[in-house]
Each structure stands twice: as structure tokens, then as C-alpha cells.
Amino acid sequence: MSLAQITQVKALALAVPGDDIDTDRIIPARFLRCVTFDGLGEHAFRDERTGPDGKERPHPMNSAQAARIAAAKQGVMVVGFNFGCGSSREHAPQSLWRFGFTAFVGGSFAEIFFGNSTTLGVPCLTLSKVDLAECDAFVRANPDVEVTVDVVQLTVSAGAKTWKADIAASARDGLVKGKWDPIADLLEGADAVAKTAGGLAYVAGK
Amino acid sequence: MAKTLFQKVWEAHTVRKLPNGQTQLFIGTHLIHEVTSPQAFGMLRDLGLKVKYPQRTFATVDHIVPTNELKEPYSDPIAQEMIEALRKNTKDYGIRFFDTTTGTQGIVHMVGPEQGITQPGTTIACGDSHTATHGAFGAIAFGIGTTQVRDVLATQTLALSPLKVRRIEVNGKLAPGVYAKDVILHIIRVLGVNGGIGFAYEYAGTTFDGFSLEERMTVCNMSIEGGARCGYVNPDQKTFDYIKGKPFAPKAADWDAAVARWASFASDAGCRYDDVKVFKAEDIRPTVTWGITPGQAIFIDEKMPALETLNAADRQTAEDAYAHMKLAPNTPIKGTKVDVCFLGSCTNGRISDLREVAKYLKGRKVSPSVKAIVVPGSQLTAIQAVHEGLDKIYIEAGFEWRGAGCSMCLAMNPDKLVGDQLCASSSNRNFKGRQGSQTGRTVLMSPLMVAAAAITGQVTDAREVFKV
Ligand code: SF4
Numbered sequence: 292m293s294l295a296q297i298t299q300v301k302a303l304a305l306a307v308p309g310d311d312i313d314t315d316r317i318i319p320a321r322f323l324r325c326v327t328f329d330g331l332g333e334h335a336f337r338d339e340r341t342g343p344d345g346k347e348r349p350h351p352m353n354s355a356q357a358a359r360i361a362a363a364k365q366g367v368m369v370v371g372f373n374f375g376c377g378s379s380r381e382h383a384p385q386s387l388w389r390f391g392f393t394a395f396v397g398g399s400f401a402e403i404f405f406g407n408s409t410t411l412g413v414p415c416l417t418l419s420k421v422d423l424a425e426c427d428a429f430v431r432a433n434p435d436v437e438v439t440v441d442v443v444q445l446t447v448s449a450g451a452k453t454w455k456a457d458i459a460a461s462a463r464d465g466l467v468k469g470k471w472d473p474i475a476d477l478l479e480g481a482d483a484v485a486k487t488a489g490g491l492a493y494v495a496g497k
Numbered sequence: 498m499a500k501t502l503f504q505k506v507w508e509a510h511t512v513r514k515l516p517n518g519q520t521q522l523f524i525g526t527h528l529i530h531e532v533t534s535p536q537a538f539g540m541l542r543d544l545g546l547k548v549k550y551p552q553r554t555f556a557t558v559d560h561i562v563p564t565n566e567l568k569e570p571y572s573d574p575i576a577q578e579m580i581e582a583l584r585k586n587t588k589d590y591g592i593r594f595f596d597t598t599t600g601t602q603g604i605v606h607m608v609g610p611e612q613g614i615t616q617p618g619t620t621i622a623c624g625d626s627h628t629a630t631h632g633a634f635g636a637i638a639f640g641i642g643t644t645q646v647r648d649v650l651a652t653q654t655l656a657l658s659p660l661k662v663r664r665i666e667v668n669g670k671l672a673p674g675v676y677a678k679d680v681i682l683h684i685i686r687v688l689g690v691n692g693g694i695g696f697a698y699e700y701a702g703t704t705f706d707g708f709s710l711e712e713r714m715t716v717c718n719m720s721i722e723g724g725a726r727c728g729y730v731n732p733d734q735k736t737f738d739y740i741k742g743k744p745f746a747p748k749a750a751d752w753d754a755a756v757a758r759w760a761s762f763a764s765d766a767g768c769r770y771d772d773v774k775v776f777k778a779e780d781i782r783p784t785v786t787w788g789i790t791p792g793q794a795i796f797i798d799e800k801m802p803a804l805e806t807l808n809a810a811d812r813q814t815a816e817d818a819y820a821h822m823k824l825a826p827n828t829p830i831k832g833t834k835v836d837v838c839f840l841g842s843c844t845n846g847r848i849s850d851l852r853e854v855a856k857y858l859k860g861r862k863v864s865p866s867v868k869a870i871v872v873p874g875s876q877l878t879a880i881q882a883v884h885e886g887l888d889k890i891y892i893e894a895g896f897e898w899r900g901a902g903c904s905m906c907l908a909m910n911p912d913k914l915v916g917d918q919l920c921a922s923s924s925n926r927n928f929k930g931r932q933g934s935q936t937g938r939t940v941l942m943s944p945l946m947v948a949a950a951a952i953t954g955q956v957t958d959a960r961e962v963f964k965v
Binding site for chain 1: 509510511512513515516517518519521523525526532533535536539544546549550552553560561573575576578579582616618619624625626628640641642643644645647648651652653654655656658690691694695721724726747751754755758790810813814817907908909916926928929930931933934935936
């Protein structure tokens with residue numbers, strides 16, 4: 292399986308502020324009633340974007356900027372802390388990715404969300420609290436300036452600004468080498484897997 | 498060298514180091530359900546791969562099952578399509594399916610323990626974030642995404658990095674009317690909803706020693722609400738007794754060897770933890786959430802926090818929470834009007850929960866202004882409860898008695914809040930919209946507190962409603 296090497300994402304950015312944004316908000320549970328991920332993109336943040344009366348609410352995902360990102364199928368979402376907490380549903384990063392987001396920059400990410408995004412080839416980089424606030428402000432003030440998420444240099448930059456970023460070493464390695472989907476490596480280990488399995492009594496049915 | 502259970506289980510299941518530095522970890526037990534597995538089977542087919550160890554994956558259906566419709570086809574065609582997809586996938590690949598027709602179907606985190614599939618010293622993965630429930634047996638159990646479900650199906654392994662271990666000790670005896678649910682809500686309140694990121698939680702201390710396996714499951718279940726992907730309790734005699742005789746438990750000839758092996762996985766005396774936190778059981782009182790994250794919780798007799806007392810980030814979430822919940826800072830939560838009461842879920846839908854509430858419910862009536870439903874988490878639980886006559890007690894009191902499933906814990910089946918109804922719920926998440934209405938409001942609490950709310954029509958202190 293050959294995958295793209297994801298070293299850099301350069302795209303327009305959208306700030307979606309707030310801490311502890313959970314996966315029920317990113318993709319409400321009723322949209323999980325499906326057997327494929329197709330069509331999830333349009334429902335990202337559905338209940339934040341549309342009120343109970345069916346009318347649009349003020350939300351960054353309803354902005355012209357979001358529409359540009361959706362059209363380009365490329366974009367950086369700038370979020371807060373503990374983004375993607377809650378359920379393990381891969382539907383959450385899938386919906387944002389299908390909407391058009393190809394990188395996330397935030398204070399911290401919930402672990403399962405982080406893993407699910409990485410396996411999609413979508414880097415999640417973290418910034419310090421101070422830098423994140425600056426990046427967030429910059430993105431809002433300069434919607435036309437592309438943001439560069441550099442997975443090799445571990446930086447996020449825009450205009451004249453550059454912020455020092457971080458990502459788990461294993462995720463960085465996978466993205467940069469085009470091995471963000473681990474399946475090929477896992478399949479290669481079949482003999483070693485059989486050996487481990489053989490040593491486990493409960494797997495052998497005891 | 499003294500080791501933690503986490504380290505021992507990790508080492509026993511390590512296949513090899515991967516080029517990116519992660520570990521290829523063997524997953525001894527894989528559990529699947531209808532929501533997060535169909536896409537994984539799709540990916541498997543696309544790649545032309547087979548299920549490597551079909552006998553190590555077990556399936557059930559829970560999220561979409563309507564709890565008041567026993568016959569198929571279900572009135573929701575999508576639910577019908579999802580259950581049929583799982584039937585087809587499990588049949589095509591030779592995977593055991595605890596289907597609705599077997600009398601063993603239930604919420605995935607109840608089926609594993611009931612069947613004796615959940616065992617100490619094992620690794621358990623499931624495309625569901627509450628998989629840590631199985632950690633109550635001394636297993637390393639965690640939730641995974643759908644692509645990882647594919648990985649396990651195809652290879653029975655995952656690419657993972659080890660977690661740090663935080664020991665959370667609770668010592669002493671809980672006061673009457675205080676339950677395992679209050680313990681975990683309190684822990685999350687103190688350590689925060691993201692305090693556990695990067696950690697496995699080892700729950701220990703004399704309070705946990707005294708807990709039944711079902712109480713331990715309630716606590717482990719909500720590890721993820723505290724940010725910890727996995728939580729466990731070291732196995733002991735109670736663990737072994739619980740498993741004995743279950744359908745998938747080791748048979749008589751293998752039993753002693755299995756127990757010896759299981760016991761050997763418990764954390765060694767003097768092992769090193771990355772962090773330790775200690776709580777006193779007597780400091781914990783019945784706890785309820787007031788906001789939109791499980792960490793926004795208070796003791797029932799406290800006031801909700803004044804905004805000035807919070808730091809900037811917490812304050813922003815709190816303002817959002819107060820607006821959504823239609824509650825006011827610095828006022829008591831006690832006395833808040835309740836519209837719906839939900840007793841069930843993988844946190845508190847077990848037989849011990851149903852028994853404990855029934856004990857107090859006899860002769861009492863649900864307030865006419867409240868809709869109250871009780872949903873056993875599994876068919877086996879429902880059968881046992883009916884056998885003990887518990888269903889009659891609930892029905893007599895004015896609860897609706899339902900079939901097994903996730904029900905109102907999340908909005909994937911017909912059990913939903915309407916408008917801005919406020920629900921006193923024994924489940925685990927109070928996120929906005931979680932219970933099916935965008936403006937619906939959830940207050941998490943213990944099962945007995947749910948019953949007290951049902952009777953009084955208000956968020957109330959169960960200790961004042963019942964003779965605890
Ligand atoms: S009961 Fe709730 S938390 Fe548990 S598996 Fe079902 S939906 Fe998830």
C-alpha cells in the first residue's frame with residue numbers, strides 16, 4: 292500500500308474555539324445510523340450550525356471561510372483544548388475530513404480522536420496555550436492568508452508568524468514516511484503474531 | 498523488577514516493535530457492535546483481506562435496538578439495515594454473534610462479562626470508548642476507531658504506544674446512599690475531564706477491595722470521561738468467583754491454572770507508578786452533574802459554582818453549560834424540575850443496580866409529571882430481573898419496563914428526549930444533544946438518585962427520600 296507522504300499542509304484556516312468539544316457535537320449520534328462514512332461531511336457540527344427551528348445559527352462552520360475550505364477540500368481547523376473528547380466514533384474525524392479539513396491545530400486532542408485522525412492522514416499538531424491564542428487571533432484577522440502546518444519542522448506558520456508545534460513522534464514518523472495507515476506493517480508481522488498468540492493460554496482456548 | 502498489571506499485560510501481548518517506534522500489540526479479545534464495525538468490514542473487503550482469528554471476535558447489537566419493539570423488521574429501516582449488515586458480516590466471516598434472538602444480546606460491555614469472555618490479564622479492544630468497563634476484571638481494555646477495528650479483524654493486532662499508569666486509591670467505607678457512580682463522578686470532578694489523557698487508571702484501595710465486580714465496572718466504565726482511555730482494578734478472589742461457571746470461563750481441568758495465571762498479572766507490591774492520587778471514601782457524597790461535561794459535577798447539597806470562582810477556560814465552558822442547562826450559577830441544583838428519568842446503560846444497567854433501586858421503590862410512585870423508564874442492559878439481566886420479580890416492582894411504581902439496549906444513553910434509537918426536557922440519568926455522558934434532543938438536558942447521577950428524582954419530580958437527595 293503506498294500512501295502520500297504528509298510533510299506539510301498549506302491551506303486556509305478556520306478557528307473553531309472552545310475547550311472539551313466532544314464527538315457528539317462534531318457529529319451527532321443520529322448520523323451514526325449508517326453503514327458507510329459517505330455523506331458525513333455535510334453533517335459536521337450539525338446541531339451547532341442549525342437550531343432546533345431548522346434555522347442556521349452563527350457558527351464558524353457556517354461562514355464563508357468554511358465554504359471556501361469545503362470547496363477547496365483542503366483546510367486547517369484551529370481548535371482549543373481536549374478537542375474530540377467523548378466517544379471513539381471515527382465518524383467524527385471522518386466528517387471533518389470529508390467536509391474539507393486536512394489538518395488540525397489545537398492545545399490538546401483526545402487520544403482516540405488523535406489516533407483516528409492520524410490513520411486518515413490528517414495531522415493534529417499542538418501549540419502552547421499562548422501560541423495557540425496568537426494563532427487563533429491571527430487566523431480570524433487574516434482569513435485570506437494560508438496557514439502552513441509543517442509536520443517535518445514541527446511548526447505552524449502564517450504570514451510573518453511561526454509557532455513551535457508538537458505531535459507524538461510515532462504519528463509524525465508515520466505521516467512523514469507515508470505510513471500513517473499501519474495496516475501494511477501489521478500484516479507483515481504475521482509470523483511474530485502467531486508466536487505471541489501461541490503463548491497466550493486464553494487465545495488457545497484454555 | 499516490580500511491575501504494574503498494565504506493564505505485565507502489555508509485555509505478554511507485545512508482538513514486536515514497529516518501524517515508527519510503536520508496539521504491535523496482540524488483541525486477545527475483540528468485541529464489535531453494529532455502529533462502528535460495518536465500515537471496517539467494508540475496508541476489509543476493499544483490501545481483499547480475511548478475518549485472521551474469527552474465534553477471538555465477538556459481536557452484539559445494542560445502540561440501535563428499539564427497546565419497545567421486539568419484532569423485526571424494526572419501524573426504523575436504517576436500524577434494520579444495520580442489524581442485518583452485522584448478521585451478514587458475522588456469518589460471512591464466522592464470528593460469534595449474540596443476536597437478539599439468542600437471549601444473550603445486550604450492551605457490548607455487559608455481554609463480555611456475562612459470558613465469561615472478559616478475563617484478567619487479557620487485552621480487549623472494541624470500537625467503543627466505554628470498553629474500559631472490562632478493566633474491572635484486570636484486563637487492559639480500551640476503545641478504538643473503525644480503521645483500528647479493521648486492523649484487529651485483519652491481523653488481531655494494533656499499532657499502539659504504551660500509556661503511563663496513575664494509581665487512584667480510594668480508602669474507607671462509603672456512607673449509605675453513596676455508590677460507585679458517585680465515586681467515579683467525584684474522581685472526574687477532581688482530576689478533570691482531560692486529567693487522564695496519556696494515562697491508564699489503576700483503581701485501588703480498600704473501597705475498591707470491598708466493591709463487587711459490578712461496582713468496579715461502573716467506575717472503570719467512566720474512565721474515558723476522565724480522559725483515560727483505559728482503567729482497571731487488579732484481579733482478586735471476587736474476580737475469579739464472578740467468572741467461574743460462565744459460558745466462556747475456563748473449564749474445570751483448566752480452572753486452577755487459569756486462576757494462578759490471572760493472579761500473577763496483579764500489580765506487584767512496590768511497583769512504580771507515574772502518578773498516585775488518594776481519596777477518602779467518607780469525603781464522597783451523592784454527586785450530580787450540572788453542566789455539559791461529566792466533570793461539571795457537585796455534591797447534591799452544594800450550590801452550582803459561581804462564575805467568579807472559575808478560571809478563564811472553565812468559566813467559558815461553564816457559561817455555555819449554564820445557558821444550555823437553563824440553570825443559574827451559585828444556586829442549589831436540588832429542587833430542579835425533572836421531566837424524564839432513565840435507569841440503564843453500560844454504566845448502571847446491571848442486575849445489582851436494578852436490585853438496589855427495587856429495594857427502595859416498593860410501595861412508592863413515580864410523580865405524574867415524570868416519564869420514567871428502566872432498561873436492563875442485557876437480555877440475561879432482564880431475564881434475571883423478571884425471575885426475581887423486579888419488573889413488577891418497577892411497573893407498579895410507574896416505570897416503563899423495556900427490552901435490553903443502550904436506549905436513552907444516546908440518540909440512535911427511538912428513546913429520546915423531546916425539546917428541552919431535563920433527564921435524570923444513570924448513564925455516563927451529559928454532552929449537549931447526547932440524549933437525542935438538541936436542547937435536551939442531562940443530569941448524571943446514581944441509580945438510586947434517579948429513582949428519587951422519579952418519585953419527587955425533582956433533582957433531589959435520595960437519602961432524604963428513602964430510608965438508606
Ligand atoms: S449504553 Fe451508552 S455508553 Fe454504553 S455502549 Fe451504549 S451508548 Fe455507549
